[in-house]
Amino acid sequence: MHHINGISREQISFKTLEDGVCNNKPVRFIDAFSGQLDLVKLGFIINTLKVEGRPSYQSSIFIRIYLYGYLNGISSSRKLERECTRNIEIQWLLHGIMPNYKSISDFRKNNPKP
Numbered sequence: 001m002h003h004i005n006g007i008s009r010e011q012i013s014f015k016t017l018e019d020g021v022c023n024n025k026p027v028r029f030i031d032a033f034s035g036q037l038d039l040v041k042l043g044f045i046i047n048t049l050k051v052e053g054r055p056s057y058q059s060s061i062f063i064r065i066y067l068y069g070y071l072n073g074i075s076s077s078r079k080l081e082r083e084c085t086r087n088i089e090i091q092w093l094l095h096g097i098m099p100n101y102k103s104i105s106d107f108r109k110n111n112p113k114p
Contacts, residue, residue: 062107
């Protein structure tokens with residue numbers, strides 16, 4: 001009996017993040033919308049780049065994470081972190097950046113009003 005077989009896990013393939021997200025997906029709207037926001041006027045704290053140590057994430061990354069989370073009913077920072085590591089759509093949205101739950105949570109804590 002013949003069965004459909006998948007490809008070998010060791011098989012090299014050439015795919016981009018762009019290939020994994022259709023044109024009509026809501027993450028494309030989030031990307032366009034968040035790109036137009038003036039975070040300073042909206043009252044968000046903008047992290048400045050540090051001279052020493054690890055650089056900080058751009059605030060727009062966290063805006064995108066939270067918009068994605070609200071759209072998909074995910075509010076937990078740990079669940080959002082998990083989505084960043086396994087969901088191709090949010091990886092596309094964040095350009096492959098995968099912040100940890102503490103960074104995600106701290107952004108919400110530091111920006112309670114907006």
